[in-house]
Amino acid sequence: MKNKLLFLLCFIGFVSFAQQPATSATVVKNGLLKKETLTQNSVVKNLPFKNIGPTIMSGRVVGLSVNPNNPVEFYVGYASGGVWHTKNNGTTFTPVLDSSPTQNVGCVTMDWKTNTLWVGTGEVNASRSSYAGIGILQSNDNGKTWKNMGLEDSHHISSILINPNNSDELVVGAVGHLYSNNEERGVFKTTDGGKTWKKTLFVNDRSGVIELEVAPSNFNIMFASSWEKDRKAWNFKGDGAGSAIYKSTDAGTTWTKVSTESSGFPTGEGVGRIGIAIFDENTVYAVLDNQTRRKSNRSTPAKDGLAKDDFKAMTTAQFLALENKKLDQYLRNNGFQEKYKAENVKQMVRVGSVKPIDLAKYLEDANSMLFDTPVVGAEVYKSNDGGVTWNKTHEGYLDDIYYSYGYYFGKIHVAPQDKNSIYIYGVPIVKSKDGGKTFTSISAHNVHADHHALWINPNLPGHLIDGNDGGVNITYDDGESWIKNNAPSVGQFYAVNVDNETPYNVYGGLQDNGVWVGPHTAEEDKRWHQTGDYPYESIMGGDGMQIEIDNRNSALVYTGFQFGNYYRINRDTHKNKYIQPKHELGESPYRFNWQTPILLSPHNQDILYLGGNKLMRSMNQGDDWVAISEDLTGGGRAGNVAYGTLTTISESPFQFGLIYTGSDDGLVSVTKNSGGSWSRLSDSFPKELWVSRVIASSHKKERVYVTLNGYRWDDFTPHIYMSENYGVTWKNIGASLPVGAVNVIKEDPENESLLYVGTDNGMYVSFDRGESWEAFSEGLPNVAIHDVVVQPAAKDLVVGTHGRSIYIADISLLQQINPATKNELLVAPIESIEHSRRWGDGYSQWSTVYEPSIPIQFYTPQNGTASISIETKDGKELQQYTMEVSKGISNFEYNVSLSEKGIKLLKKDGVKLRESGNGLTYLPVGEYVILVKFNSKITRNVFTIK
Numbered sequence: 001m002k003n004k005l006l007f008l009l010c011f012i013g014f015v016s017f018a019q020q021p022a023t024s025a026t027v028v029k030n031g032l033l034k035k036e037t038l039t040q041n042s043v044v045k046n047l048p049f050k051n052i053g054p055t056i057m058s059g060r061v062v063g064l065s066v067n068p069n070n071p072v073e074f075y076v077g078y079a080s081g082g083v084w085h086t087k088n089n090g091t092t093f094t095p096v097l098d099s100s101p102t103q104n105v106g107c108v109t110m111d112w113k114t115n116t117l118w119v120g121t122g123e124v125n126a127s128r129s130s131y132a133g134i135g136i137l138q139s140n141d142n143g144k145t146w147k148n149m150g151l152e153d154s155h156h157i158s159s160i161l162i163n164p165n166n167s168d169e170l171v172v173g174a175v176g177h178l179y180s181n182n183e184e185r186g187v188f189k190t191t192d193g194g195k196t197w198k199k200t201l202f203v204n205d206r207s208g209v210i211e212l213e214v215a216p217s218n219f220n221i222m223f224a225s226s227w228e229k230d231r232k233a234w235n236f237k238g239d240g241a242g243s244a245i246y247k248s249t250d251a252g253t254t255w256t257k258v259s260t261e262s263s264g265f266p267t268g269e270g271v272g273r274i275g276i277a278i279f280d281e282n283t284v285y286a287v288l289d290n291q292t293r294r295k296s297n298r299s300t301p302a303k304d305g306l307a308k309d310d311f312k313a314m315t316t317a318q319f320l321a322l323e324n325k326k327l328d329q330y331l332r333n334n335g336f337q338e339k340y341k342a343e344n345v346k347q348m349v350r351v352g353s354v355k356p357i358d359l360a361k362y363l364e365d366a367n368s369m370l371f372d373t374p375v376v377g378a379e380v381y382k383s384n385d386g387g388v389t390w391n392k393t394h395e396g397y398l399d400d401i402y403y404s405y406g407y408y409f410g411k412i413h414v415a416p417q418d419k420n421s422i423y424i425y426g427v428p429i430v431k432s433k434d435g436g437k438t439f440t441s442i443s444a445h446n447v448h449a450d451h452h453a454l455w456i457n458p459n460l461p462g463h464l465i466d467g468n469d470g471g472v473n474i475t476y477d478d479g480e481s482w483i484k485n486n487a488p489s490v491g492q493f494y495a496v497n498v499d500n501e502t503p504y505n506v507y508g509g510l511q512d513n514g515v516w517v518g519p520h521t522a523e524e525d526k527r528w529h530q531t532g533d534y535p536y537e538s539i540m541g542g543d544g545m546q547i548e549i550d551n552r553n554s555a556l557v558y559t560g561f562q563f564g565n566y567y568r569i570n571r572d573t574h575k576n577k578y579i580q581p582k583h584e585l586g587e588s589p590y591r592f593n594w595q596t597p598i599l600l601s602p603h604n605q606d607i608l609y610l611g612g613n614k615l616m617r618s619m620n621q622g623d624d625w626v627a628i629s630e631d632l633t634g635g636g637r638a639g640n641v642a643y644g645t646l647t648t649i650s651e652s653p654f655q656f657g658l659i660y661t662g663s664d665d666g667l668v669s670v671t672k673n674s675g676g677s678w679s680r681l682s683d684s685f686p687k688e689l690w691v692s693r694v695i696a697s698s699h700k701k702e703r704v705y706v707t708l709n710g711y712r713w714d715d716f717t718p719h720i721y722m723s724e725n726y727g728v729t730w731k732n733i734g735a736s737l738p739v740g741a742v743n744v745i746k747e748d749p750e751n752e753s754l755l756y757v758g759t760d761n762g763m764y765v766s767f768d769r770g771e772s773w774e775a776f777s778e779g780l781p782n783v784a785i786h787d788v789v790v791q792p793a794a795k796d797l798v799v800g801t802h803g804r805s806i807y808i809a810d811i812s813l814l815q816q817i818n819p820a821t822k823n824e825l826l827v828a829p830i831e832s833i834e835h836s837r838r839w840g841d842g843y844s845q846w847s848t849v850y851e852p853s854i855p856i857q858f859y860t861p862q863n864g865t866a867s868i869s870i871e872t873k874d875g876k877e878l879q880q881y882t883m884e885v886s887k888g889i890s891n892f893e894y895n896v897s898l899s900e901k902g903i904k905l906l907k908k909d910g911v912k913l914r915e916s917g918n919g920l921t922y923l924p925v926g927e928y929v930i931l932v933k934f935n936s937k938i939t940r941n942v943f944t945i946k
Contacts, residue, residue, distance in 0.1 A: 020688060020713035022180040023739060025153035028134065028716065031739025032101045035762065035782075038738060039775040043859070043888025044765055044814070049779040049799070049807040051489050052506065053524040054536040057513040058448075059490035059803060061467025062123055064455045065110040071457055074465065076472055077105035079123040080131055080784055080803030081490030085142065090472055090485030096143025098781040102761060103803050104131040106175070109160040114167045116140055118149075120157025124175045124210060125452065126231055126238065126407045128594060129492065129511060129802055131760060131784060132714065133157060136172065138194060149194035153177075153184040155714070159212035163219050163251065168193040171200075171252035173224060175208035179231050180714040187212065187224055189252045200248075201255040206230055207242030213276045216416065221281050222248040223387060224255065225274035229407065233664060233690065233712040235639030238407035239272040239291035247387045258387035265381055265390040266290060273410035279419040284383045285436065286390065287424050289406025290376035294397075306330040308363055314356040319349055334363055337582050345585065354586035362585055378402045378426060380412065380436040393436025401426040408450070416458040425451035429466060431479060442479025450512060469512040489524060489805040494595055495546040496800030498791045499554040506808075507557070508800055509544025515559045516544070517571075520796065520808060539569060548600040548608070558600065558608060558622065563642060564592030566610065568622050579622030581610060590614065591636060593645035593664060603656040611646025615661055615675065628675025633663040648694050654701040660727070662691025668706055670727055681727035686710075689719060692743050699752035702726055707734075707742040711760060718742050718759060722770055733770025738762075746788045748811070753818040756797060758785025763799060767817050774888075780807055813857050813889060825937035827930075828857040832944035835925050839896070840916020849918050854943065856892040860885050860934045868892055869931040870902075870923075873942075878902030878923065885934070894930070896922050896945070 039045055063077035072089040075096070082097035083105060097103060097119065107120040117140075121133025135152035139145060151157065154174035163169035169191050176185025185208035187201035201209065207228040215221035228242030244267065245259040259265040265286065272289035279285075306326055311319070324342035331340050348354045378401040381390040401424065402409055408426075415421035420435040423442075429451045430439040443449070448470020457463035462478035472485040492511035498520070499505050507517045518536030528534045542561025550556035558579070560566030567576045583590050590612035601607035610616045613636065614627040636644030645664050652658035657674030660681075666689045668682040682691075689708035697703035704727050708719035720734030720742055734742065740759030748754035755766045763776040763785050780799070787800040795812040813828035831854075838850045856868060863886050870879040879899045883892060897920040898906065898913070906913060906924070915921050923945055930941045 020686070020710055020715045022177060022182065022714035023710075023716040025184075028739055029152060031716070032134065035101070035738035035740075035775060038773070039777045042774040042777065044774045045777050046886070046889045046891055047776060047778055047809055047814070047857075048891060049776065049809045051524070051779070051804065052520060052522055052806050052808055053489050054491060054516055054518060054522070054534075054805060055486055055489045055524055056534055056536065057491060057510060057516065057538075058471025058486040058488065059492045059513075060123075060125075060450075060452065060469045060511065061472060062105055062125065062452050063108040064453045064465055064467055065108050066455045066457075066465060067110070067112055068458070069112070071460075071463070071465075074455070075108050075110055075117070076467065076488075077108035077119065077453075078103075078488070078490045078803065079125065079127075080104050080129065080492060081488065082781065082783070082803070083108050083117075083119055083143070084488050084490075086485075090474060090483070091487065093488045095488070095781070096139070097137075097146070099144060100137055100146040101782050102131075102134050103781055103783040104133045106133060106157040107159055109162060111162050111167050113164070114140075115142070116167065117142065118160045118162070118170070119146075120160050120172065120174075122154070122156035122175075124156045124158040125409075126178055126229060126236065129784070130156070130178060131711075132178065132716075136160070136194065150197055151184060151188060153182060154188075154208075155182075156208070158208075158210050161212060161214050161219075161222070161252070165219070166191075169219075169251065170194065171212065171214075171222065172197075173209035173212035175210055175227070176205075177714050179233075179712050181205040185209070186226075187246075187252055187255065200252055201226075201246060203242045203244070204228070206240070210273055210410065211276045213278050215278050215281050218281055220249055220251045221278070221386075222252050223258075223276045223278060223284060224248070224252075225276055225286070227273050228271075229273075232639065232641075234637040234641050234643030236407065236641055238289070239270050241268050241271070243271040243274060245274060245276065245286060245387065259390070263388065263390050266292075266379075270376075272406050275410040275412045275424075277412045277414040277422065279414045279416075282384055282386050283414075283419045284387055285393075285412050285414055285422055286381045286383075287410065287412035288379045288381060289402055289410060290379050291406070292376050294374055294376055305333075308334070308360045311356045311358075311360040316349055316356065319356040320346055322346075330359070335582075336362065336585070340585055348585065358586045362583075362589070364589065375404055375406075377404075377406060378409075378424065380422070380424060380432075382436060393432075394438070398424075398439070401428065401430070403427065409452070411452065411454065413454050413456055415456050415461065417461050423454055423456070423464075425454070425466075427451075429454075429468075429479070442475075444473075444479070444482050446484045447473045447482050448512075490803060491805035492802045493800035493806065494544065494786055494802070496787045496789055496798055496806060497547045497549060498789055498798055499549045500551060500793065501554055502793075504791050504794060504796075505554070506798055506806055507547040507549065507559070508806060509540075509547060509559065511802070512543050514538050514542060514544045514561070515540035515547060517557075520791070520794070520798070539571065540567070543594075545595055546598050548598055550600065550605045552605055556621075558598055560596075562594050562596075564590075564596035564610065564612060566596065566598060566622070577622070579608075579618070579625075581612065581616040581618075581625035581627075590616075591633075591642055591645045593642055593647055595647065597646055597649045599649045599651060601651055601656065602653045603651070609649050609651070609659070611649050611661060613645055615646065615649065615659070617675070629661075629669075629671070629678055632661050632669045632678065633667060634665040637665075647691055650694050650696040650704075652696040652701060653698050658696065658701075660694040660696055660704060662694040662706065664690050666691060666708065668694055668727065670704075672726075679727075681723075682706075684730060685721070686719065688713070689715070692741075693745050695745055695747060697752075698747055698749060700724070705745050705747070705755075706730070707745050707757070709741045709743060711741040716741050716760065718757075720745060720757065720770065731770075733766075737764060737773050738775075743784070743786050744788050746790060748815060749790055749792045751815045751818055754814060756788050756790075758788050758799065760784045763788075765814065767814075767822065768819050776809075810855075810857070813859055817859060823861045824859075825861070825932065825934045825939055826859040827932050827939045827941055830854060830856060830930055830941045830943045832946055833896070834946045839922045840918040840920050842917070851918070852896045852922065854894045854896060856894055856930060856932070857889060858892075858932050858934075858939070859889050860887060862887050862935075864934060866890065867931075867933045868894070869933070870894065871929045871931060872905075873927055873929060876902075876905050878905065878928070895920070898923060
């Protein structure tokens with residue numbers, strides 16, 4: 001999500017660092033081919049993953065392409081959730097990008113004349129999780145197959161324009177790399193359908209084209225906006241002289257800069273992201289994220305109160321003369337710890353342990369310094385002469401549109417029927433009917449904040465389709481009322497966890513959609529529209545973060561939102577307590593990562609750990625905190641993004657106080673005595689990479705795993721390390737994986753050889769502790785995997801994706817596979833089922849026939865023919881099947897029916913049987929044996945029909 005609480009940090013730690021090289025397009029391309037081969041040959045390619053939603057909160061929309069002749073048909077591009085197609089006005093959607101190597105979308109354009117779908121991959125919003133793409137993809141069969149049409153190193157593609165009179169002529173806007181400089185950015189043009197491309201506009205290696213628009217009735221007239229930006233893990237600069245507006249009069253072949261110093265449009269430093277809307281060849285609008293600072297507007301104290309800035313120039317004598325009542329009011333109103341009362345703070349000032357200015361600095365741990373001098377923000381400009389001159393349309397500031405994070409927004413639209421009807425959006429969506437002089441909000445309770453895409457029906461005024469961080473909304477009355485269309489399962493999860501209830505519940509924190517919990521058995525259907533009871537429940541707002549559940553009482557949940565704002569929640573009493581640790585008065589404020597790590601101790605569920613730049617520990621469920629370390633990071637770095645923070649914590653289940661931490665600046669540390677002393681373990685690792693996980697083994701006390709993530713350098717190399725001696729020495733176990741930055745590693749709780757890894761474009765498993773890897777694929781698209789957890793009793797792998805919500809897979813069979821059993825025939829446990837008189841029948845001739853099924857999952861060491869037999873306990877064969885299998889896991893769904901031979905055998909034994917309405921006869925209640933045979937190997941599994 002965008003930096004809603006953008007830090008302005010002034011912690012200057014080490015400043016010498018080596019720029020990590022970005023992964024080249026060739027390496028990425030070869031990595032995708034490697035992954036495809038690995039998937040084809042994978043022994044787990046047939047292990048099914050089931051999506052369990054949730055869908056109701058949806059995910060970030062970045063693009064729309066609507067059929068102009070039939071607007072109930074349209075395509076939606078989700079930032080990291082692929083492209084979805086609807087033919088019924090958003091009632092249902094079908095994913096059409098799943099067969100491609102990526103789900104990361106920047107724009108989507110359908111050539112409705114030729115039914116050719118074009119997708120520019122890589123989200124263009126410069127967010128924390130705006131994943132890079134792999135170029136331009138084309139499909140001629142509505143997504144069954146995809147062809148890469150080039151521009152692979154552009155990473156983020158903003159626009160695709162197609163000549164309505166010549167489908168082979170396309171003009172494309174490319175933003176370029178997010179975290180590094182590169183040359184493949186600007187405007188590109190093809191006249192041969194994408195076989196070859198020519199770069200027609202290039203500003204510099206930091207400035208790409210964020211917006212590309214064409215005049216409605218003249219393909220020759222185009223406007224493009226370039227955007228200069230420089231994003232690092234610790235800082236984001238989203239403005240500069242490279243941001244400008246360009247115009248083409250020859251369909252994008254040549255360009256002229258029109259936002260000159262004499263044009264009236266702002267130029268130079270401070271010019272941020274620019275959006276463009278064209279009504280006709282003369283009337284053009286632009287919305288600007290103006291990053292120029294406003295004049296300082298220091299807060300003024302209340303008539304009888306104190307303000308933060310009062311303390312910045314206050315002398316000791318003036319401070320000591322303050323009325324205790326006023327000082328206490330200031331301390332309480334600004335969230336100082338309870339122990340800080342007026343009199344004892346005055347005593348601290350008297351003895352010199354703190355200074356008056358510290359009462360101001362105490363509060364400057366988030367965005368206060370930034371918002372003391374806010375940026376100008378969103379501005380709308382209009383040209384009536386085709387871009388030659390520009391004038392601001394409004395007086396004053398458009399407050400509360402962009403706030404300080406205009407980089408996350410930047411679109412403007414003009415209604416095709418009315419040149420004075422325009423729409424802009426950021427956090428809210430607003431409209432103007434007077435050419436931008438005044439604006440009114442058209443946000444609504446069922447419309448999520450943070451808007452990124454809008455389509456206006458050229459034939460029906462007031463008909464809008466809006467895309468935002470919470471999915472798709474449709475209005476037919478110009479925003480007076482909205483329909484919500486959140487059928488796709490496209491949630492962007494940061495973290496997931498599970499409890500030990502039966503059935504167990506799944507918890508997850510999402511980008512800009514809070515924290516949700518629901519039973520893992522939840523079915524995603526529309527039944528809740530009748531009952532009013534959606535199976536998932538929201539328990540926290542903001543950007544949902546990590547979740548810890550007390551294993552003694554699952555009603556006690558620890559979770560929160562960005563930058564360490566955590567709470568202890570009692571779901572039974574519905575009481576929340578804010579538990580973020582606070583620094584001491586006079587100390588530097590703690591630094592908290594966007595995704596602040598928390599951990600309940602496996603040894604005592606009253607003990608909670610939380611990572612700032614130091615490791616905090618509470619012995620009483622978060623009521624009180626103490627730092628048990630010094631700064632475990634590199635010390636921070638000057639910038640406007642929280643940096644120099646802990647990102648991961650793990651405590652060994654074998655020993656209380658054996659704790660590992662990892663930081664965003666590449667440091668891994670360990671304590672063996674509950675923080676009494678610490679050692680650094682990361683000296684041999686690649687430098688400056690984000691430590692995405694450190695995991696203390698649950699199988700061997702000395703074993704520990706670490707994953708590093710280079711996403712914030714545009715470095716997509718997989719980094720996974722294992723140590724057998726508490727991190728003294730390390731073994732690289734990730735080198736054989738395909739390209740993809742690693743987000744998570746998880747040990748299987750039963751099989752110590754079994755490891756699960758999630759990367760920015762897929763999910764892998766190793767049966768030999770990292771010596772080799774297999775790729776999952778069945779039911780699981782190539783999407784970013786952010787978190788993984790195993791529910792031990794259910795033997796389920798729960799996968800939190802950043803773009804396709806949550807998946808689960810039965811891993812009971814995987815847990816049997818290890819180097820000693822890899823040449824055996826293995827069968828997963830077969831669960832009993834309950835008999836029903838409805839088997840094979842419906843409630844009526846109009847209802848769906850209820851058909852039972854028993855999943856039979858087995859592993860074979862080679863390709864070949866397997867047979868599956870169902871027998872009575874005394875060996876009478878009741879049903880038999882054969883199937884061709886590939887090496888690895890195979891699945892067979894047994895429909896619980898009897899063969900003709902089986903029917904005769906049971907009737908001969910006097911068993912009463914009934915033919916169902918669908919013509920099948922089913923097994924009666926009893927115990928049976930399932931035999932799986934492969935070559936000379938046979939397995940026997942007893943199952944019961946209750």
